[in-house]
Amino acid sequence: MALLTVKNLKLGYEGKTVAEGLNFTVNSGDYLCIVGVNGSGKTTLMKTILHLNPPISGKIETGEGLKSSEIGYLPQQTEIQRDFPASVWEIVLSGNLGHGGLRPFYTKEEKAAAKRNIEKMGITDLTKRCYRELSGGQQQRVLLARALCATSKMLLLDEPVSGLDPTVTAEMYDLIYGLNKEGITVIMISHDIKAALKYATHILQIGKDNFFGTKEEYLKSGAAEQFNEKGEESV
């Protein structure tokens, strides 16, 4: 049984189809990259996996004891309130809430986990800082630390490097790759096909013709060139 199995999934909003015929599986330790042009439904797919958006038809199954609340999520940057008064510590700590049930306060272990994840992201010196005053790359690290508090199994990352400069982008990719090597399954949306091909084990392409397979199969299939012609996103 795979960690995540998607069968004949049709996505959309209020009956309007955005993407259909999606079939793929994600096994423990995989690094899946989702590619596709703007508006092809990548974010919608993530939201559907996270049960934020109901599927029109088809099935999403989790296996190996993965609960849907054990998936860490890094939203696309546009969705976060930028003027919110919150410290890095408050935000990272809030990643723990999903497994606390009705318990009103954070436990020692949860605080320790938050601290550990902040260290792992290399932002310990920012702990007390205000989130909205951080740079884009720093903010992404904060949100990644929060996602890590929510999961030790699977991360869903929606364009984690958009708006970051090349150096910070490379650092971010290294961080994510490191997490994957530690055993966390990664599903990442990216417009950066080169990075996708460098790090991912599997590729899912959404669009006119969907593709799912290993990186090697993807290269052989020629789907990548199609994507380049249509979207020119990879530059």
Place this chain on the structure above:
Amino acid sequence: MSEILSQLAHYFEYPFVRYAMIVGVLIALCSSLLGVTLVLKRFSFIGDGLSHVAFGALAVASAVGLTNEMIIVLPVTVISAVLLLRTGKNTKIKGDAAIAMISVGALALGYLVMNVFSTSSNVSGDVCSTLFGSTSILTLSRAEVLLCAVLSAVVILIFILFYNKIFAVTFDESFARATGVKAGVYNLLIAVITAVIIVLAMKLVGSLLISALVIFPALSAMRLFKSFKPVVIFSAAISVFCAAAGILISILAGTPVGSTVVAADIAAFGICWTLGAVRGR
């Protein structure tokens, strides 16, 4: 100075002054606690809309001749809060329109009912005091003070117990939902508490001025602080201070309680805004 103090001491011998002070401070505390969340969730107008609904309900209650209006006002406002939150969730523009519709509608119908059915000889005076709370806080009975204290205590307790969840749902609802936090339930909780606070606050400042009590302390605090907890704590402190100061001033100077409290809040906001601007540049 000592003259003013002795005058105040004299006033505080009257139970209605003490009641006003207790209730005023409690209401200010509650409304500011939730104010931060409402402002950040872009729900400021829900507070405004609900206060008008509460006004309408109050008008109906007094027309029917109920001695304890809370029996009608509280449930009606809570139900409206839940409904408004429903409509406002997905479709933003429709939600805005719904709030405007309900709030203006309730205001008009409330005034109509008051005018047609009122047995009082001074209708416009009644209307004025429900809208601006001119005297009602000084006419509180012991039972009302008790009810107000209990409800405030419940609101504060709920806020403390669910503080972390309220933060998460306010900062990033999608993430909270995705990781298994029942965001819908907490939104509902926020709406219900808001309704309760508004019904309470109507006593202090009247229904037209409630939003001021909700918004100003939160905005003041956000000018000066950058993390959630300090913002909440400071906004509570400043709100309590302004309510106390406003009530004292209104007693000494004979000004209407509600608008004096709001004026104090505005002054505090002005000071915080200036401090923030000075520090920021």
